Amino acid sequence: MPTETTCAPRSTPLRALRAALFFSAAAVLVGAVLGGGATPAAVGLVPAPWDKLAHLATYATLGLLLAAGFSGRRPLLAAGLAFAVGVIDEAMQAFHPGRHADLADLGADLAGALLAAALLWVLWGRRD
Numbered sequence: 001m002p003t004e005t006t007c008a009p010r011s012t013p014l015r016a017l018r019a020a021l022f023f024s025a026a027a028v029l030v031g032a033v034l035g036g037g038a039t040p041a042a043v044g045l046v047p048a049p050w051d052k053l054a055h056l057a058t059y060a061t062l063g064l065l066l067a068a069g070f071s072g073r074r075p076l077l078a079a080g081l082a083f084a085v086g087v088i089d090e091a092m093q094a095f096h097p098g099r100h101a102d103l104a105d106l107g108a109d110l111a112g113a114l115l116a117a118a119l120l121w122v123l124w125g126r127r128d
Contacts, residue, residue, distance in 0.1 A: 022069035029062050030085050037089050040098050055108035059086055063116030072124045079117035083110050
């Protein structure tokens with residue numbers, strides 16, 4: 001007869017695999033943001049004011065992926081990490097020809113990261 005530990009739907013190896021998949025997806029998104037943002041092709045890719053919505057959606061997605069990697073237990077940490085990527089992205093843009101750092105973009109990044117944390121807080125309850 002199976003014991004409770006062998007029948008647990010979220011065994012430790014499965015949880016670790018799930019976390020690795022979410023963190024890998026987050027890493028791909030970070031690579032796309034930081035790598036793609038450094039290219040001249042990124043200039044004007046999404047016209048204003050829609051670029052702010054793109055920032056919000058991107059960083060909300062990143063926050064959700066990171067929070068899912070933490071099994072929903074650390075939405076504020078996930079939001080902070082997502083926002084840190086936004087800070088790095090805007091700082092890098094200051095040094096690329098044809099690009100410039102924009103506080104409004106950074107605000108949209110922060111709003112997206114916090115939106116993800118708030119959504120998780122409401123859906124899963126406060127776990128931080």
